[in-house]
Amino acid sequence: MIAGRFAPSPTGPLHFGSLVAAVGSYLFARHAGGRWLVRMEDLDAARVVPGSADEILRALERYALHWDGEVVYQSRRGSLYEEALLALRARGLAYDCVCSRAEVARASSAPAPSDAADASDAEGTVYPGTCRAGLPAGRRPRAVRFRVPPGLVSFQDLVHGEVREDVAVKVGDFVVRRADGPFAYQLAVVIDDAAQGVTEVVRGADLLSSTARQIALQRALGVPTPSYAHLPLVLGPDGTKLGKRDGALPLPALDEETVRQTLARALSALGQERVAGTADEMLQAAAAAFDASRVPRGPLRA
Secondary structure, rough: OEEEEEOOOOOOOEEEEHHHHHHHHHHHHHHHOOOOEEEEOOOOOOOOOOOHHHHHHHHHOOOOOOOOOOOEEEHOOOOHHHHHHHHHHOOOEEEEOOOHHHHHHHHHOOOOOOOOOOOOOOOOOOOOOOOOOOOOOOOOOOEEEEEOOOEEEEEEOOOEEEEEEEHHOOOOOOEEOOOOOOOHHHHHHHHHHHOOOOOEEEEEHHHHHHHHHHHHHHHHHHHOOOEEHHHHHHHHEOOOOOOOOEEEHHHOOOOHHHHHHHHHHHHHHHHOOOOOOOOHHHHHHHHHHHHHHOOOOOOEEO
């Protein structure tokens, strides 16, 4: 059976961009008669806003986006990530690294970002392999990296078509545990999708660049690779991606008419027909008539 999921980060209220992602993943799963799961990606405790996870869940219910099973919280699953990291280490596929973000950026001739504590590489930089053969003398480990195998990773995205990437060339060995302790998103999402039996990952196009890395980890850990569909991003009036403060959908404003209008906008953003009725009736009709080929590739304006 198909199993999809919606996995928001509880760093603020649900906004229109994340609603589009939720509706899209729901329609893909329900059209196939599958399950739809919800997971809170709350590993980065410093960014979590207290109460926002509950507010997101209440908003999903208000939009008739009813999920199957219990909500999973990444912050409670550290033992699973630790087990996976030990398995990678045992096979020589993970190693300690001393490099800061600034050092990685300088080595890749990119503008140096601030020297953040997580030692995660900035987007667009390529790790030069400084610590692949061992730690430099006198330096203490900061993070743990995955030893990326050479070769192309290719997959068929259900919206964007064939995607190919040589992760070793484009990214290099990437962080799977951060210098400040938490496990990195790339590792956690792979373990969670496998543990939850997720067969279909439908999410925003901003995560398309992460997919090849996640497939490389899936292969290394011997877990299944789900199908992928990356939905168009919703941009603000200035052309930038909507953030938690932009287009927020606070619960007090979610009267029935507002819910119907906003849900109709989300369906239109995904290229689907607007339908009348309650939120639940709109979603059920949209799921029955869902056409993935109508989902646009390009970004949308809110």
